Amino acid sequence: MNAQLKAPEAASDGRHTVDACFLGPYGENDTLLEKLVVEFLRDHVYWRRNFHPEDPPAISTAAAQHPEYLAFEARMRRELHQLSAALKKSVPFHSPRYIGHMASDLLLPGLAAQILTLPYNPNNVSEDAAPVTVELEVQVGLQLARMLGYVHDPARPDCAFGHLTSGGTVANYQALRLALALKAFPVALQAAGVPDIVLPEDAWGAFNLAPRESTLLVEQWQQWLAQASPADRRLWQARVREERIEQRGLADFFAAHPTLQVPKVLAPITAHYSWSKGCKLLGLGRAQLELLPERGMRVDTDALEETLERCLREQQPVLLAVAVMGTTEYGTVDPIDGVVAARERFAARGLGFGVHVDAAWGGYLATLFRNEDGSLRTRDEVASGFTAFPSPDVYAAVAALGDTDSVTVDPHKLGYLPYGAGAFICRDHRAVALLSEEADYVFHGDAPKDYLGRYRSLGQFIPEGSKSGAAVAGVYVTHKVLPLDHAHFGLLPAQTIRSAEAFHARALRFAEEMAGVVRAVVPFPPDSNLVCFALNPAGNRDVAAANAFVRRVHDELRCDPRQPLQNKQFFGSVTTLRPEALGEEETHRILDALGLDVATLDGEGGDKLMILRHTLMNPYLIDRENGISYIDLYFDHLAARLRALLAKG
Ligand SMILES: *Cc1c(COP(=O)(O)O)cnc(C)c1O
Numbered sequence: 001m002n003a004q005l006k007a008p009e010a011a012s013d014g015r016h017t018v019d020a021c022f023l024g025p026y027g028e029n030d031t032l033l034e035k036l037v038v039e040f041l042r043d044h045v046y047w048r049r050n051f052h053p054e055d056p057p058a059i060s061t062a063a064a065q066h067p068e069y070l071a072f073e074a075r076m077r078r079e080l081h082q083l084s085a086a087l088k089k090s091v092p093f094h095s096p097r098y099i100g101h102m103a104s105d106l107l108l109p110g111l112a113a114q115i116l117t118l119p120y121n122p123n124n125v126s127e128d129a130a131p132v133t134v135e136l137e138v139q140v141g142l143q144l145a146r147m148l149g150y151v152h153d154p155a156r157p158d159c160a161f162g163h164l165t166s167g168g169t170v171a172n173y174q175a176l177r178l179a180l181a182l183k184a185f186p187v188a189l190q191a192a193g194v195p196d197i198v199l200p201e202d203a204w205g206a207f208n209l210a211p212r213e214s215t216l217l218v219e220q221w222q223q224w225l226a227q228a229s230p231a232d233r234r235l236w237q238a239r240v241r242e243e244r245i246e247q248r249g250l251a252d253f254f255a256a257h258p259t260l261q262v263p264k265v266l267a268p269i270t271a272h273y274s275w276s277k278g279c280k281l282l283g284l285g286r287a288q289l290e291l292l293p294e295r296g297m298r299v300d301t302d303a304l305e306e307t308l309e310r311c312l313r314e315q316q317p318v319l320l321a322v323a324v325m326g327t328t329e330y331g332t333v334d335p336i337d338g339v340v341a342a343r344e345r346f347a348a349r350g351l352g353f354g355v356h357v358d359a360a361w362g363g364y365l366a367t368l369f370r371n372e373d374g375s376l377r378t379r380d381e382v383a384s385g386f387t388a389f390p391s392p393d394v395y396a397a398v399a400a401l402g403d404t405d406s407v408t409v410d411p412h413k414l415g416y417l418p419y420g421a422g423a424f425i426c427r428d429h430r431a432v433a434l435l436s437e438e439a440d441y442v443f444h445g446d447a448p449k450d451y452l453g454r455y456r457s458l459g460q461f462i463p464e465g466s467k468s469g470a471a472v473a474g475v476y477v478t479h480k481v482l483p484l485d486h487a488h489f490g491l492l493p494a495q496t497i498r499s500a501e502a503f504h505a506r507a508l509r510f511a512e513e514m515a516g517v518v519r520a521v522v523p524f525p526p527d528s529n530l531v532c533f534a535l536n537p538a539g540n541r542d543v544a545a546a547n548a549f550v551r552r553v554h555d556e557l558r559c560d561p562r563q564p565l566q567n568k569q570f571f572g573s574v575t576t577l578r579p580e581a582l583g584e585e586e587t588h589r590i591l592d593a594l595g596l597d598v599a600t601l602d603g604e605g606g607d608k609l610m611i612l613r614h615t616l617m618n619p620y621l622i623d624r625e626n627g628i629s630y631i632d633l634y635f636d637h638l639a640a641r642l643r644a645l646l647a648k649g
Contacts, residue, residue: 577609
């Protein structure tokens with residue numbers, strides 16, 4: 001088919017595809033969504049009626065006339081109307097005037113699939129409760145694995161595995177849980193004294209294998225069990241289970257292995273606070289989370305190297321090195337390639353650890369780097385249509401995703417899907433066996449289960465129990481309608497990158513135009529689609545005063561539940577730049593550019609710098625239909641508000 005069909009699409013930047021993707025800021029696609037919802041609600045009803053057509057209706061048609069029925073209906077309507085009215089105070093994520101947090105309009109295929117699925121109420125805890133959507137969830141894992149460059153053919157023994165979670169926080173928690181299981185498992189094999197399996201000599205060696213090696217041990221162990229007699233199998237399974245960290249608990253495990261310390265998690269200082277939560281939840285303790293300094297808001301690989309050297313010297317094991325693809329505050333991309341290279345070097349020296357990429361925000365940017373056949377695009381190919389994206393560093397980082405051990409991606413962020421959809425994907429599904437609650441899950445009767453068969457009881461592996469199958473359906477259908485490559489789903493992130501580049505250019509012009517009024521600085525060029533903007537009233541040298549000013553600006557740009565939304569022209573957000581994160585050189589550079597005195601940087605409201613933060617994910621920021629740029633309108637508005645605030649004094 002394609003060549004002919006595709007030509008006009010390419011010529012229009014996929015604009016007309018995007019036109020059909022969302023309900024739209026004005027509700028332009030309302031009839032489309034309405035038709036879908038009504039059609040599939042009716043379809044659901046027919047399904048009920050055709051289940052056992054011999055069963056008569058249990059609710060009589062006369063019931064609807066009964067006063068109690070009518071009273072109930074009236075109460076329900078009243079409450080629903082009140083809810084609907086109250087919800088009008090919601091944050092207008094759909095509007096191109098909203099450039100605050102990581103939320104926007106919702107993709108119609110996902111929204112419709114979710115609404116369609118809700119009345120069937122599948123529970124993805126297991127196939128018994130979700131015969132259809134559990135399989136879709138496993139497929140979503142493979143779709144995301146392909147986007148990331150992992151092996152995604154279930155026929156291959158080293159195929160990846162992914163599942164959905166309620167969000168990125170829980171996906172990150174799953175990453176910690178799996179990494180710990182994988183790290184401690186060889187120690188259990190060793191302590192149990194399993195015959196025939198070759199292991200390092202001591203506990204330190206076993207605890208510091210590279211994740212790839214530990215994964216192969218899991219497989220060897222299962223093969224060993226498969227050939228053992230039933231009695232031996234039960235015996236050795238019990239022995240190994242007794243030695244596992246999941247069975248003993250951290251205190252007992254580390255008491256039994258005094259040469260081992262509780263491992264550290266190394267994450268950039270820009271990491272999301274879910275890493276702190278995760279270390280607490282897993283019982284590692286917040287003290288085990290070591291935050292690494294960065295350069296230009298990307299983790300400093302030299303500092304990583306030094307930290308790893310120190311860990312090796314002090315016999316301090318490392319659980320995971322976390323790299324962020326699209327930091328929550330700045331949209332920057334860590335040098336994933338550099339972190340992977342460090343993993344290889346240190347594994348060779350006996351300090352094995354996993355690399356996890358927290359791509360909760362930036363994960364779907366990877367679609368821009370994929371051809372339709374799944375291969376990686378060259379940097380030049382990705383770069384066409386953009387001014388600066390992807391920088392060589394960003395390209396190298398994304399190209400290295402396939403070499404990492406696991407990744408978090410949030411479909412409810414740049415996937416434009418409703419909340420309750422995060423995802424965890426690990427490179428090699430064989431590792432996941434360690435999470436199973438059922439020790440002998442591989443054996444079903446006598447036949448080992450195939451890939452899909454294993455994951456039919458998803459609840460064995462995931463942090464949650466009961467889980468929305470409707471959310472899964474939304475993600476699956478979206479990935480089918482918009483496959484995760486540059487020509488399909490990639491249309492959406494491409495637009496956000498173009499918006500961010502336009503926003504960045506406009507911000508630089510704004511800084512020139514407003515030079516006499518405020519000093520305005522983009523503290524570092526954006527890696528992706530978040531752009532930060534630092535402001536200081538002209539002539540002011542005091543950091544605390546600059547922060548107070550930015551806070552007043554933000555008060556005008558944020559949702560205030562006590563005021564009608566329509567009073568707001570635009571919505572933005574704020575974040576901070578912390579000197580301890582920036583390092584001295586960067587801090588001086590940025591404060592100098594703003595005309596701020598470094599000496600005023602301490603205590604009482606001046607220990608960090610407040611800056612405006614803009615998320616450029618709305619698909620309608622540049623309205624070509626009406627020739628409106630909401631980016632220009634935003635800067636016009638900002639200029640007027642800054643002048644007014646300064647005039648008030
Ligand atoms: C949003 C985010 C998270 C947390 O995800 P939730 O879906 O809010 O739980 C974690 N890491 C990063 C980088 C994020 O941007």
